[in-house]
Amino acid sequence: MHFQASALTPGLSPRHAYGAMIRLHREAANMSPAALGDIIGYSRVQVSRLETAQRSIPPDLPPKLDAAFGTGGLFVMLYELVKNDVFPDFVRRFMDLEAKAVRMRKYEAATVPGLLQTREYALALLRAGQINATDEKINEDLDARMRRQIVLARQLPPHLLILLDEAVLRRPVGGARVMAKQLAHLLTVGKSPRVLVQVVPFSHGAHGIMGGSMTLLTMDDNRQYAYLEGSHTGQLIEDVSTVADYELSYDLLRASALTRDASAAMIRAAQEEYEACETPPT
Structure with a gap:
């Protein structure tokens, strides 16, 4: 069955923007959600939930993303903007x-x-x-x-x-x-x-x-x-x-x-x- 990606809403919050960045880099690397999940230790569904901001960003994830995408610390740096996004x-x-x-x-x-x-x-x-x-x-x-x-x-x-x-x-x-x-x-x-x-x-x-x-x-x-x-x-x-x-x-x-x-x-x-x-x- 074909996997239909959920729509992104990067303007809603820092966490939504972070999720959109994950998808942007994943697609640029021609990776499926399952392929990225295999690299970072997540399931396809968990990757989708990260991209659509349905769950918060675990503190150990940003360096894994930088390693997967070769982004040289970008996701670690951006994490500082989103780590408190679970709070009102x-x-x-x-x-x-x-x-x-x-x-x-x-x-x-x-x-x-x-x-x-x-x-x-x-x-x-x-x-x-x-x-x-x-x-x-x-x-x-x-x-x-x-x-x-x-x-x-x-x-x-x-x-x-x-x-x-x-x-x-x-x-x-x-x-x-x-x-x-x-x-x-x-x-x-x-x-x-x-x-x-x-x-x-x-x-x-x-x-x-x-x-x-x-x-x-x-x-x-x-x-x-x-x-x-x-x-x-x-x-x-x-x-x-x-x-x-x-x-x-x-x-x-x-x-x-x-x-x-x-x-x-x-x-x-x-x-x-x-x-x-x-x-x-x-």
Whole structure:
């Protein structure tokens, strides 16, 4: 049966343009989708889905494409434009700034911030939040979330100040084993001199930013941004006076948070409780 190629729409997004480039070079090399798939380790259907932007671009694919087409790094270079294309438009501008920030201050009301999530914890969150998504879509989003953590592996990573509501520790995302591992990771990361993790205990009561999560970004030229996030929405704020108001709210809340050591002790106690849940009775 003759294979009918799907129409391309390169103007819709960077990922659509990337897919169109794959087909352009494949056809110029007189390769069928199956032939290209044999070279890069994909099926004919998977190649078609890449060309029509029905799936995201895996990070190991661009060098394989350059090797297949002899394009000398073109697809690796263009990958930088599309690697965040799985995220909604309202997130991308924030992520561009986050990757360049020299200081981040975060308040998280319900979950561990994405930059510090373990893979298992992130997977549990994605599954809970995307009940109709395919496993492939969830895994694509998971890989994208994990890639964001590269900002902490920079030669000079940003200073990261994190306030966690106590609810973050108490809600067993993914079950006891996943939570124990996640809290252990928090304790390890929290030992870095460039990372400060503090807990806002339930006993503090109401505060000005308890309705959602917030990130404050400081750039190397001292520009400030605030990013407010809900479960499916986000808002980037650039107005100087409005950002200053959120900074004040953050500083007031941080003044009531537990110290670094007291926070670590609470996290460790919660971790031990989850570990005890894992241990079968003797």
